[in-house]
Amino acid sequence: MFLLGVCFTSFANGAGEEFPVAPPPMTEGMFPCSNCHASMEVNRKKRELKEEHSQIKLHHAETMRWCLDCHDAKNRDKLRLYNGELINFTESYRLCGECHGPQYRDWKAGIHGKRVGYFTGPGKRIYYLCAHCHDPHEPKFKPLKPEPPPIKPKDS
Amino acid sequence: MQNKRYTRREFLRNASLAALGGLTIPVFSSCTKEEAEDFLQKHFREMTPEEKKRIIAKLEQRYLQKYGRKFQISTQEAVPDTFWAYGLELSRCIGCRRCVYACVKENNHSRHDPQLQWIRVLRLKRGNLINLENSEHYYDPDLVPEKGFIYLPVQCQQCQEPPCVKVCPVHATWQEPDGIVVVDYNWCIGCRYCIAACPYKGRVFNWAEPNIPKEEINPSVHYLGNRPRMKCAVEKCTFCIQRVRQGRYPACVEACPTGTRKFGNLLDPNSEMRYIIDRKRVFRLKEDLGTEPKFYYFFEA
Numbered sequence: 438m439f440l441l442g443v444c445f446t447s448f449a450n451g452a453g454e455e456f457p458v459a460p461p462p463m464t465e466g467m468f469p470c471s472n473c474h475a476s477m478e479v480n481r482k483k484r485e486l487k488e489e490h491s492q493i494k495l496h497h498a499e500t501m502r503w504c505l506d507c508h509d510a511k512n513r514d515k516l517r518l519y520n521g522e523l524i525n526f527t528e529s530y531r532l533c534g535e536c537h538g539p540q541y542r543d544w545k546a547g548i549h550g551k552r553v554g555y556f557t558g559p560g561k562r563i564y565y566l567c568a569h570c571h572d573p574h575e576p577k578f579k580p581l582k583p584e585p586p587p588i589k590p591k592d593s
Numbered sequence: 594m595q596n597k598r599y600t601r602r603e604f605l606r607n608a609s610l611a612a613l614g615g616l617t618i619p620v621f622s623s624c625t626k627e628e629a630e631d632f633l634q635k636h637f638r639e640m641t642p643e644e645k646k647r648i649i650a651k652l653e654q655r656y657l658q659k660y661g662r663k664f665q666i667s668t669q670e671a672v673p674d675t676f677w678a679y680g681l682e683l684s685r686c687i688g689c690r691r692c693v694y695a696c697v698k699e700n701n702h703s704r705h706d707p708q709l710q711w712i713r714v715l716r717l718k719r720g721n722l723i724n725l726e727n728s729e730h731y732y733d734p735d736l737v738p739e740k741g742f743i744y745l746p747v748q749c750q751q752c753q754e755p756p757c758v759k760v761c762p763v764h765a766t767w768q769e770p771d772g773i774v775v776v777d778y779n780w781c782i783g784c785r786y787c788i789a790a791c792p793y794k795g796r797v798f799n800w801a802e803p804n805i806p807k808e809e810i811n812p813s814v815h816y817l818g819n820r821p822r823m824k825c826a827v828e829k830c831t832f833c834i835q836r837v838r839q840g841r842y843p844a845c846v847e848a849c850p851t852g853t854r855k856f857g858n859l860l861d862p863n864s865e866m867r868y869i870i871d872r873k874r875v876f877r878l879k880e881d882l883g884t885e886p887k888f889y890y891f892f893e894a
Contacts, residue, residue, distance in 0.1 A: 547865045548682075548873075551852035556865075558840035570852065578851065580736035584690035588708050589731060 454545065459563045461526040468526075470513035479510045496575040507532055507573070533567040540567075636764065637777040637816065649816065656812075656821060660805070664812045666820055669838045671771035677832050678772070678866045678887040679843075680855035680875075681746060685893075687851055688714050688737045688744030695848030696748075699833060700819035701811055703803030711830040712845060713794060715745040725878075748845075749774065749795035749830035750878060750886030757787035757796060757829075766827075772859075772887055773832050775817035783825035792879050793886075796829045832856070859887070 473489070483503045486493065495502070509515045515523040516532050524531055534541030543549035550570065554562040571578065624632075635644060649666045656664040693712045696702070702709045715728035719741050728745070738744070755774050758766050765780040766787055788796045802824045814820040815835035822828050833843035837856070846854040857866030866889070869875060873891040880886075 546868045548855060548868055549852065551849065553842060553847045555840045556842055556857070560840055565852070570850070578687075580738065581687065581689045581850065582735065583688060583733070583737045584694050586690075586731040586733045587710055587713075588705070 456530070456545075456564050457562055458527055458530075458566050459569060461529060461566055462569055463526070468514070470508075474513040479505075481505060481510070493574045496577065497573065527566075529573070530567055533573075537567075631779075634779055636780050638767070645816075652816075652820065660807050660810045660812075660821070662807070662810050662812045664814060664820070667813075667815045667835060667838075668817075669815065671769050671773075672838055674858075674860050675771045676859045676887075677751070677837060678857060678859045678889060679751070679832065680857070680866055680869045680889050680891055682853050682855070682873075683743060683745065683890050683892055685851045685853040686714075686744045686746060688716060688732070688739075688742070689850065690714055691848045691850055692746060692845035692854065695844045696830070698809060699811055699836075699844035700831075701803075701805055701814070701821045703799065703801075703805060703822075704809075705804055707798075707800045707803070709797045709799070709803070709828065711795075711797065711828070712746055712748045715747060716742050717745055719743050745890070747793055747795070747878065748888075749791075750793050750884070750888040751830075751832060753885035753887060754883060756790040756792070756882075756884060760786040760790040762786065769817075769834075771838070773834055773837075774829070775831055775834065776827055776829065777817065778820075778822050778826040778828065781826045783827065785827060787827055792882055792884065796827050799824050799826050799828065 481503075505517075507516055509517040509523055512523060516526060516529055517523055518532060519535050530541065530544060534544075540549045544567070547564075550567070551565045552562060553565075554560060556562065567573070634648065637645075640648065645668050649668065652666055653664045656662065656666075690712075693710055693714065696712050697704070697710060700711065702711070713730050715725065715730050716732045716739075717724070717728050721727060722743070722745070725745075732739075732742075751772055751774055753768075753772070755766075755768060758768060758774060762784060763780060763782055765782065766774060766776045768774050783798070785798055788798060799822055803822055805821060810821075811819060813835060815831075815838075818831045818834035833841075833845075836843055842856055843854075846856050855865050855869060857864030857869075859866055859870075861867065869889060869891055873893075875889040875891040877886045877889060
């Protein structure tokens with residue numbers, strides 16, 4: 438997922454500020470969503486998805502949220518802000534920032550989240566989107582296997 | 594009488610000079626020209642640009658022979674108007690040690706016998722942050738973070754008043770204008786006074802010739818940073834001097850999967866470090882010692 442992001446960088450223009458974000462972490466072969474959804478009827482009912490997207494486990498304030506709160510019903514290739522504005526997946530931080538204000542504020546300053554590459558000069562820099570570290574459907578950070586500890590000095 | 598004393602003194606001086614010469618000639622005749630040249634190599638800060646160029650060419654040739662790779666050894670000086678500092682958000686670190694191994698790779702550490710690492714991740718019981726002596730850095734669970742623990746990575750704190758620099762008897766270690774404390778590995782005599790003086794265990798010693806797998810060598814190096822070291826040299830974190838002087842983030846910052854590690858220029862009011870110091874709750878390790886570290890730990894607040 439991280440490697441994918443290093444290959445291409447796109448400039449997202451969100452609310453007047455430009456961030457060189459890595460491409461959003463999409464499941465391969467999924468995007469554009471309209472390939473399938475354009476010919477499907479919109480079903481706003483909250484239900485268990487059985488045929489497609491069955492791997493998505495919604496653990497993100499799931500009692501009060503459903504797909505179409507963030508994904509636009511008419512244009513599935515876009516995300517939808519609270520005010521109805523449609524945005525690209527490369528600007529998803531604006532959507533996340535609508536609820537997570539302090540994190541969004543720190544992310545814009547480079548404190549929350551992660552940036553790689555050059556921090557100054559003309560070199561290439563990449564900012565990670567919220568979704569690179571937090572699965573938007575299940576945002577809690579998953580535990581990792583740690584790298585091996587240092588070798589203990591031998592007792593002699 | 595006066596005349597006689599004068600000649601005697603002169604005689605003694607001439608005799609001792611001759612004796613010195615007689616001693617040194619056998620010493621240098623017993624080693625090769627290259628060894629003699631190494632022995633007489635100047636301190637890095639006293640070299641002229643031409644001398645630096647010659648040393649770099651010699652080292653590149655040696656590394657090519659030893660590791661089979663073409664090295665690029667930089668001697669880039671500190672960038673004007675930069676003063677580096679590091680930030681580490683304790684509430685985010687999960688103790689996964691990704692930073693440790695990214696550092697090992699980037700900085701050409703000896704992988705085994707001796708195993709040298711510049712970052713040590715301490716595990717502490719939650720609510721026990723000040724008891725560093727109760728910390729554990731050999732922890733090895735299946736998954737991190739573990740419940741009830743916090744993780745405190747420690748590396749060279751790049752002190753403003755570095756005790757390691759003060760104790761070096763040969764000035765082999767010093768602070769650069771951008772705040773980075775560096776070591777001239779060729780000038781270091783291996784006395785390890787600096788290791789004893791550092792209150793953060795920030796320095797490690799090459800007890801034997803380092804072991805670096807040829808295929809994992811990083812050939813893009815700085816003379817004062819990540820070039821392969823030799824037996825009997827002391828080494829330490831340099832904030833990835835080879836990267837930051839070109840405007841790149843240090844390797845550990847890029848490796849961290851949780852975005853715990855931050856880096857920036859204290860003289861730039863828009864830098865990440867200034868944002869952290871202005872707005873977050875920060876502290877520095879063992880502040881009471883007066884070492885003035887430029888390594889700021891901070892919390893979500």
